[in-house]
Amino acid sequence: MKPLFLLLALFFAHPALADSSLPAAEWADRQLxxxxxxxxxxxxxxxxRCLVCQGQSIADSDAELAGDMRHLVRSxxxxxEKPAAIRAWLIERYGDWxxxxxxxxxxxxxxxxxxxxxxxxxxxxxxxxxxxx
Amino acid sequence: xxxSLRFVPIxxxxxxxxxxxxxxxxxxxxxxxxxxxxQPVPAFTLPAALPGKPGLTSADLTTGAPRLVNIFASWCVPxxxxxxxxxxxxxRGVAIDGIAIRDRPADVAAFLARHGDPFERIGSxxxxxxxxxxxxxxVPESFVVDGRGIIRFQHVGPIEPADVSTISAELEKAx
Numbered sequence: 566m567k568p569l570f571l572l573l574a575l576f577f578a579h580p581a582l583a584d585s586s587l588p589a590a591e592w593a594d595r596q597l598x599x600x601x602x603x604x605x606x607x608x609x610x611x612x613x614r615c616l617v618c619q620g621q622s623i624a625d626s627d628a629e630l631a632g633d634m635r636h637l638v639r640s641x642x643x644x645x646e647k648p649a650a651i652r653a654w655l656i657e658r659y660g661d662w663x664x665x666x667x668x669x670x671x672x673x674x675x676x677x678x679x680x681x682x683x684x685x686x687x688x689x690x691x692x693x694x695x696x697x698x
Numbered sequence: 699x700x701x702s703l704r705f706v707p708i709x710x711x712x713x714x715x716x717x718x719x720x721x722x723x724x725x726x727x728x729x730x731x732x733x734x735x736x737q738p739v740p741a742f743t744l745p746a747a748l749p750g751k752p753g754l755t756s757a758d759l760t761t762g763a764p765r766l767v768n769i770f771a772s773w774c775v776p777x778x779x780x781x782x783x784x785x786x787x788x789x790r791g792v793a794i795d796g797i798a799i800r801d802r803p804a805d806v807a808a809f810l811a812r813h814g815d816p817f818e819r820i821g822s823x824x825x826x827x828x829x830x831x832x833x834x835x836x837v838p839e840s841f842v843v844d845g846r847g848i849i850r851f852q853h854v855g856p857i858e859p860a861d862v863s864t865i866s867a868e869l870e871k872a873x
């Protein structure tokens with residue numbers, strides 16, 4: 566009986582780094598009444614990195630902080646703020662890293678140019694081969 | 699094609715593999731640091747986290763002397779380990795304010811009764827809004843704020859006894 570009880574108790578165990586006991590924030594899991602605003606908020610939330618589960622977006626993550634970040638995005642959208650401004654506000658605090666949208670800053674130019682350069686190099690190689698034969 | 703050029707692709711592959719192996723052996727730092735270090739604390743107003751202790755506003759952090767702002771929660775296990783260290787800092791005369799994340803007044807009161815209360819003020823942040831405004835990503839975290847309200851230093855994770863000298867030095871620098 567005792568082992569069974571302990572086994573059952575496992576199912577009710579709570580992780581040590583538990584979440585808070587407060588319910589999710591108002592706009593964490595509720596859609597905005599305006600479908601256009603909700604679509605824009607959704608698009609932004611899919612491009613913002615969760616600070617807890619660092620490989621997920623805040624739209625995907627179940628972390629409480631991700632819920633609070635969705636609340637922040639939706640409540641600011643509802644207050645009329647533009648998605649770009651909300652993204653910039655987060656980048657100001659957490660760096661480019663928090664946004665999944667690739668940066669067009671000069672530091673990323675070699676990355677953007679790489680496919681073109683590689684394609685060019687491939688073409689040059691191919692043309693030289695063809696000419697030799 | 700010249701003979702030496704033939705080895706370029708294999709050399710590139712070897713470099714790529716070396717880079718991948720190096721990154722696997724030395725995974726990057728996953729600590730998230732606030733970019734606001736060196737900048738003023740964003741304006742905020744938080745209600746009191748429990749009766750009998752005032753809430754926290756950004757104006758409370760411009761008193762002319764450096765302060766330590768500790769982001770904590772009653773449900774946060776590492777915060778328990780940090781509590782005696784904060785108590786020791788308070789005993790040394792450090793002014794400490796708290797921001798309680800997603801907490802209930804009764805839970806905060808029970809936490810402070812059990813683990814000590816080093817805080818002059820505690821603001822209640824029940825949607826993590828001020829935490830996000832500060833560029834913090836978890837609990838516990840601490841910020842050293844100078845007398846003009848400029849964030850001078852961020853400590854991620856619990857302040858352990860070994861970190862006290864760093865925190866004291868940063869508070870000293872913020873004078």
